[in-house]
Amino acid sequence: MTKRKLGYVALEVGVTTALLAAAWIYLDGDRGFAWTSVPQMLEAFRNAWLFDRVGSDVVPSLVRLALGFGAATLLGVALGVAVGASRTVRLLTQPVISFLRSLPAVSLLPLSLVLFGIGTAQKVFIIAFVCCWPIVLHVADGIVELDATMLSTARAYRIHGLDRLRLVLLPAITPRIFAGMRISLSLAVLLLVTSEMVAASNGIGYFVWRSQLSFSIPDMWAGIMLLGLFGYGLNALLQVVERRVCRWHINMTGRTE
Template sequence: MLEAFRDAWIFDRFTSDVLPSLLRLALGFSAAVIGGVAFGILLGVSDVARMLCLPVVSFLRSIPAVAMLPLSIVLFGIGTGQKVSIIAFVCCWPVVLDTADGIASLNSTMMLTARSYQVRGTELVRHVIIPGIMPRIFAGMRVSLSLAVLLLVTSEMVAATSGIGYFVWQAQLTFSIPDMWAGIILLGLLGYGLNLIFNAVERRVCAWDTSMKGNRR
């Protein structure tokens, strides 16, 4: 297995499978975070938007992720766009809900103080709301990151011509057991490495939040 891991991921398959998977993961996760934070802020600051959209959000996030794969293949084919779209769609909802709930739980004194100093509109969002809800945003991002890796592998197994999931699926079909385990080991290392990077970024961005220091893993 170690020899297969070395031959596949250090030499032969790095550019053809690893890089495409990392690109799909980065694009889909980034789109989910950006769209999720923006939509979550809208739901959090507008009671009307929250009342109208929250039932739809609850319905969409309840749809099993794998059930969206056939529809995404019909709409986007089997290329990179399909993987990015399915990751972005499924992974945005935890970020949306945590962002909206974070705004709802903001300290009322802080918000009243900001308004008394005429801090409104985009300045209020940039300097008060986003820093105040950053721990909740990262909580949603943590859930989304796990979903993103799962959806990446699943989508590459179902419809792809490259990627780590495609490699593992082809190794299983051809009974190449060492290659299959080499792919599984790489996925485990990928998840572990992403978690380390995520923790480092979270500690740096949320260094002011003393309540979370004992809970980070």
């Protein structure tokens, strides 16, 4: 690990530790009904998530997030390639895409409940629908901005159809795919929690919502803490995968997309 990376890690750990210490000191007293001390949060976190409610709440949330985010990635790449590869398709679909990606996720909840009920399919639909659009836009822009020399070389070597997609287009736009996935992942975690707070019987979002309604403030904060760790860990995992898959791009440019 280089000195620069060590500096980033030290800064990240240092800032996080300082914020936790500040929260510990600030909450060490009577700050109102909605607040609780850090030791109480940690105790509630231990009782709830190590490992009493992992099977009943964490695993269902992970499954929903994986299915929704996976579907969003596949759909986003497919639509992005179709839109970016044809100027005609891009002009025809631009108003529709702009409209669909501007829809608030909350407005889709009644429709998803009518179409899919209150099960896992409803949560997966919400995540996949909202999270696919950042990937679509990044993939389409990546194809539009491809080097003309590379495309001309592919035509000269008579690389067409699926071979052109598999050997030329997808490798070239992989950094843009991951850029869209990073944005979509943060949205996916937010949408997971939102969808589980409406007509759900399990999941992390349901746990936080139920704790709030029952005025179990330490449990509510324990759920919020888990969501923070959840999002941070998934983002770190995606960055590891991106560095391995896009190593050629990072070595060439010195940065991710």
